[in-house]
Amino acid sequence: MARTASPRAAEDPAGLGRARAAGIAAPALLVVLAFLVFPALWTLYLGTTNYRLTGFAARHPHSVGLDNYTNVVKDPAFHHSLWLTFEYVVGSAVLGQALLGFAIAWLLREAAGWLKRLIEALVLLAWILPSSVVAFLWSALLDRDQGTFNALAHTQGTAWVVEHPMAVIIVFNIWRGTAFSMLLYSAALTGVPPTQLATARMFGANQWQQLRDVVFPHIRGHILTNLLLISLWTFNDFTPYQLTGGADTRSQILPVYIYQTALFDGQMGLGAAIALLMLVINLVVALVYLRLLRERRGERTA
Amino acid sequence: MRDTSAAAAAASDPGAVVRKIGRYTFLSVLLGFFALPMLWLASAPFNAHPTLNVSISSFTLHNFSVLLKDPYALPSLWNSLLLAGGTALLTVGFAAAAAYALSRVRVPGRNGILYALLLLSSIVTGTAAMVPLFQLAFKLHLIDSRLGVILVFTGGLLPAAIFILKDFTDNTPKSYEESARVFGASPFQIIRHIVLPMIRPGLATVTVWAVVNVWGNFLIPYILVRNPDKYPASVVLYTFYTEGGQPNLDLISAFSLLYSIPVIVLYLFVSHRYGFRFHGGIKR
Amino acid sequence: MARIRTVDLTKTFTDASGGVTALDALNLTVQDGEFFALLGPSGCGKTTLLRTLAGLETPTSGAVHIGDADVTHTAPGKRGVAMVFQDYALFPHMTVTENIAYPLRVRGVSKAEQRQAVLAAASELGLTGTDTTVGLLDRRPGALSGGQQQRVALARATAANPTVFLFDEPLSNLDARLRLEARTFLKRLQRELATTTVFVTHDQAEALALADRIAVMQSGRIRQLGTPREVFRRPANTFVASFIGSTPMNLLEGTVRDGRVLVADSEIALPDGTAGAVADGAPVVLGARPEYFRVSSDPLPGAFGGTVAVAENLGSSLLLTLDVAGTAVQAVVGEEEEPEPGARLWALPRQDRTLLYADGELVG
Ligand SMILES: Nc1ncnc2c1ncn2[C@@H]1O[C@H](COP(=O)(O)OP(=O)(O)O)[C@@H](O)[C@H]1O
Numbered sequence: 026m027a028r029t030a031s032p033r034a035a036e037d038p039a040g041l042g043r044a045r046a047a048g049i050a051a052p053a054l055l056v057v058l059a060f061l062v063f064p065a066l067w068t069l070y071l072g073t074t075n076y077r078l079t080g081f082a083a084r085h086p087h088s089v090g091l092d093n094y095t096n097v098v099k100d101p102a103f104h105h106s107l108w109l110t111f112e113y114v115v116g117s118a119v120l121g122q123a124l125l126g127f128a129i130a131w132l133l134r135e136a137a138g139w140l141k142r143l144i145e146a147l148v149l150l151a152w153i154l155p156s157s158v159v160a161f162l163w164s165a166l167l168d169r170d171q172g173t174f175n176a177l178a179h180t181q182g183t184a185w186v187v188e189h190p191m192a193v194i195i196v197f198n199i200w201r202g203t204a205f206s207m208l209l210y211s212a213a214l215t216g217v218p219p220t221q222l223a224t225a226r227m228f229g230a231n232q233w234q235q236l237r238d239v240v241f242p243h244i245r246g247h248i249l250t251n252l253l254l255i256s257l258w259t260f261n262d263f264t265p266y267q268l269t270g271g272a273d274t275r276s277q278i279l280p281v282y283i284y285q286t287a288l289f290d291g292q293m294g295l296g297a298a299i300a301l302l303m304l305v306i307n308l309v310v311a312l313v314y315l316r317l318l319r320e321r322r323g324e325r326t327a
Numbered sequence: 328m329r330d331t332s333a334a335a336a337a338a339s340d341p342g343a344v345v346r347k348i349g350r351y352t353f354l355s356v357l358l359g360f361f362a363l364p365m366l367w368l369a370s371a372p373f374n375a376h377p378t379l380n381v382s383i384s385s386f387t388l389h390n391f392s393v394l395l396k397d398p399y400a401l402p403s404l405w406n407s408l409l410l411a412g413g414t415a416l417l418t419v420g421f422a423a424a425a426a427y428a429l430s431r432v433r434v435p436g437r438n439g440i441l442y443a444l445l446l447l448s449s450i451v452t453g454t455a456a457m458v459p460l461f462q463l464a465f466k467l468h469l470i471d472s473r474l475g476v477i478l479v480f481t482g483g484l485l486p487a488a489i490f491i492l493k494d495f496t497d498n499t500p501k502s503y504e505e506s507a508r509v510f511g512a513s514p515f516q517i518i519r520h521i522v523l524p525m526i527r528p529g530l531a532t533v534t535v536w537a538v539v540n541v542w543g544n545f546l547i548p549y550i551l552v553r554n555p556d557k558y559p560a561s562v563v564l565y566t567f568y569t570e571g572g573q574p575n576l577d578l579i580s581a582f583s584l585l586y587s588i589p590v591i592v593l594y595l596f597v598s599h600r601y602g603f604r605f606h607g608g609i610k611r
Numbered sequence: 612m613a614r615i616r617t618v619d620l621t622k623t624f625t626d627a628s629g630g631v632t633a634l635d636a637l638n639l640t641v642q643d644g645e646f647f648a649l650l651g652p653s654g655c656g657k658t659t660l661l662r663t664l665a666g667l668e669t670p671t672s673g674a675v676h677i678g679d680a681d682v683t684h685t686a687p688g689k690r691g692v693a694m695v696f697q698d699y700a701l702f703p704h705m706t707v708t709e710n711i712a713y714p715l716r717v718r719g720v721s722k723a724e725q726r727q728a729v730l731a732a733a734s735e736l737g738l739t740g741t742d743t744t745v746g747l748l749d750r751r752p753g754a755l756s757g758g759q760q761q762r763v764a765l766a767r768a769t770a771a772n773p774t775v776f777l778f779d780e781p782l783s784n785l786d787a788r789l790r791l792e793a794r795t796f797l798k799r800l801q802r803e804l805a806t807t808t809v810f811v812t813h814d815q816a817e818a819l820a821l822a823d824r825i826a827v828m829q830s831g832r833i834r835q836l837g838t839p840r841e842v843f844r845r846p847a848n849t850f851v852a853s854f855i856g857s858t859p860m861n862l863l864e865g866t867v868r869d870g871r872v873l874v875a876d877s878e879i880a881l882p883d884g885t886a887g888a889v890a891d892g893a894p895v896v897l898g899a900r901p902e903y904f905r906v907s908s909d910p911l912p913g914a915f916g917g918t919v920a921v922a923e924n925l926g927s928s929l930l931l932t933l934d935v936a937g938t939a940v941q942a943v944v945g946e947e948e949e950p951e952p953g954a955r956l957w958a959l960p961r962q963d964r965t966l967l968y969a970d971g972e973l974v975g
């Protein structure tokens with residue numbers, strides 16, 4: 026929408042030409058093909074074999090047709106894991122990160138000085154610190170006997186990670202990933218014309234009305250982009266493994282479930298079949314969001 | 328802070344006072360929520376007997392001297408640096424070239440392809456492809472190879488890197504390149520003299536982003552590296568256990584801090600130099 | 612040496628919504644050393660023509676010759692042209708010095724020679740010497756005013772030592788006052804360098820003031836080509852007539868009868884030299900510039916009689932819009948006149964300056 030009225034200039038201003046352009050694009054495309062597209066396709070094939078990490082089937086995998094898929098789809102453990110993943114994505118990303126990120130961006134938008142800088146710094150640090158470190162930080166925070174949280178909340182003896190693993194990883198992921206939403210919404214909010222907000226205020230609109238009538242229509246595209254990205258990232262997030270381990274089925278979201286099946290139990294073929302189903306779900310989620318985005322574009326041009 | 332007229336309004340309007348109190352309460356809770364987990368990182372490394380509690384009962388640097396003697400601790404930081412540096416270099420170099428070509432030369436369906444790759448990367452780099460990635464690395468004899476880890480990372484980061492850099496080049500007026508061209512510059516001179524310097528903020532963004540991604544990633548080296556000598560810091564952090572099988576908090580706390588410092592420094596540098604925000608990089 | 616010639620030059624853009632013919636079989640010759648203006652409304656193909664001369668666009672058909680060579684398929688950098696873009700395209704990451712030296716750097720000229728050429732070009736353009744411009748050469752374009760940026764762009768073009776200058780609306784980004792200064796400056800520079808120059812503008816005053824010859828374009832075609840005097844005095848068609856002149860020419864529809872033009876309930880004498888050129892009863896358009904009227908409050912024979920609808924102060928003169936039997940006729944009067952709106956006036960066009968158009972084309 027912030028398209029400038031620049032004249033339509035010709036393509037290829039440097040005179041690169043198709044051949045040289047292909048040449049300089051080739052290394053990137055090759056690496057992407059080999060280490061991204063190929064593994065994705067290979068997952069397709071693997072899912073139809075009984076390939077194992079060790080033992081006889083490791084050397085002589087053979088096709089088992091669609092058995093893996095039918096087994097997975099019928100497996101209650103898979104259903105359970107899928108449901109947990111859904112809870113995890115909706116709870117920590119769609120609701121948690123997105124709402125909190127927007128709230129921070131909105132409240133800090135006009136703020137200045139140390140408070141804004143401090144909050145932003147902490148939120149960003151939570152995002153960029155290595156995952157192994159933050160997993161330990163949270164283990165320390167929530168430890169049953171010596172954890173700071175129990176000391177503060179007077180809940181000594183509560184082993185949060187053991188007793189409420191889902192709640193823990195959801196709160197943890199909100200803490201970990203809110204920064205992205207905050208950054209994106211801050212950038213989006215700078216694009217809301219201050220004169221429109223001033224006009225709304227002049228007519229006596231309250232905060233909520235200002236948000237609903239001026240801000241949201243402006244940043245709807247940003248909201249969808251944000252939700253798409255954080256949903257996908259959260260859906261595929263492996264960090265909870267570092268917090269709760271892989272064995273506890275009460276918090277075994279899909280990435281952990283795949284890891285446990287494929288690499289821990291060594292059933293590679295089965296793992297690949299789950300991975301493929303996961304890819305498909307990802308794709309569906311992405312397409313739904315993109316569809317919504319396009320509808321919004323259509324509305325705008327109409 | 329709001330201007331003084333807002334303060335004056337607040338004085339006369341009780342609703343505004345309530346809102347203001349609510350606002351600062353929320354911000355305080357927020358501050359606590361984000362700060363609390365990090366306190367341990369600041370205190371435990373300097374504690375003679377670190378527990379999982381936050382306290383500095385006796386200040387010491389002893390934990391760090393123990394760490395220096397550990398055979399894997401410092402080398403693992405070096406390994407992390409190699410992986411992060413190598414990946415950043417490859418990613419930025421390849422992505423810049425590809426982004427420029429895609430931005431300036433008409434390829435049918437270029438945006439569709441880019442979106443597809445972007446989606447694929449946000450899916451595959453997570454966990455869905457860990458089985459085939461492991462196999463691929465195995466077949467190519469890239470298990471235990473730094474190059475293998477770097478290539479896997481690069482493949483995963485490239486789509487987004489290309490996307491970001493293409494956005495930067497798309498927003499650069501073409502008349503600069505045309506002007507240079509009329510003065511007789513060759514395509515590669517134009518890229519070197521004009522294009523690269525102009526998208527420097529984009530290159531910096533992608534570099535930082537790649538480094539942070541690789542530095543903190545646990546899963547990929549965890550799967551692809553078997554030799555402890557080549558473990559990066561993210562994996563080594565999970566190897567500090569006492570003989571009794573308990574986490575060795577002396578080492579873990581000190582090492583966590585050492586391992587985090589580069590990221591913190593990078594953050595301070597970036598936010599000081601450029602301001603840590605999105606500019607232009609994210610399309611709606 | 613550096614004459615420019617285009618032969619049936621055609622450029623069509625095709626996109627999703629169909630094709631646009633930006634240049635339609637243009638034949639044009641720009642003489643060596645000439646200051647040549649391409650004038651026309653926005654979208655008429657001026658920039659496309661300039662870019663095709665530079666080699667940034669490949670013509671769909673036709674040819675471009677510069678000097679004795681056919682350069683239709685020559686790379687932009689090998690044509691000996693220097694172009695100044697509308698946005699100047701000064702490289703933001705290079706200092707003024709580096710910008711000006713860039714054409715030489717690309718050719719592999721030694722640093723010392725670059726330095727010399729930069730100083731020569733900079734002093735030619737008045738970028739060195741005065742107190743206010745001290746240190747200008749070490750600044751980046753972002754730290755310069757619009758006028759300074761424009762001069763740096765010109766200096767860079769000069770340093771390239773081209774056989775042809777191509778300027779795309781180089782004055783349009785300056786504010787009104789600066790634009791006049793820059794105009795005078797540009798004309799002097801071109802006189803001194805005597806380099807063939809093609810200058811694109813949509814501002815007719817600029818073209819009249821600067822150019823040796825003007826090509827007025829519309830929809831990819833040249834509607835008139837001539838000196839500023841010719842184009843102003845005798846616009847070849849109603850398009851050019853309406854486009855040239857800071858107060859637009861009155862173009863009044865009427866019919867010819869008995870050696871007179873019947874227009875707006877008035878009978879006006881036929882322009883000089885058009886008697887008998889048009890058959891009686893034929894529909895025509897009478898062209899009369901507001902500047903060439905005699906206005907009187909007493910009835911004049913053969914004049915437009917009407918009431919003053921609007922009077923606009925132009926500073927040294929007054930532009931009156933008269934309501935003549937429902938048709939608006941504009942006339943300029945001297946500053947000493949102060950007619951009230953509603954006053955009845957007679958406006959007599961100068962017979963030697965009126966023009967007659969039939970089917971849109973100039974008669975006689
Ligand atoms: N790259 C392009 N693609 C499609 N159409 C173009 C392109 N460049 C110019 N045009 C069209 O060609 C016509 C002439 O444009 P231009 O030469 O820029 O006009 P001017 O400079 O006289 O304003 C316009 O209708 C414009 O829309």
Ligand SMILES: [Mg+2]
Binds near residue numbers: 657658659
């Ligand atoms: Mg133009």
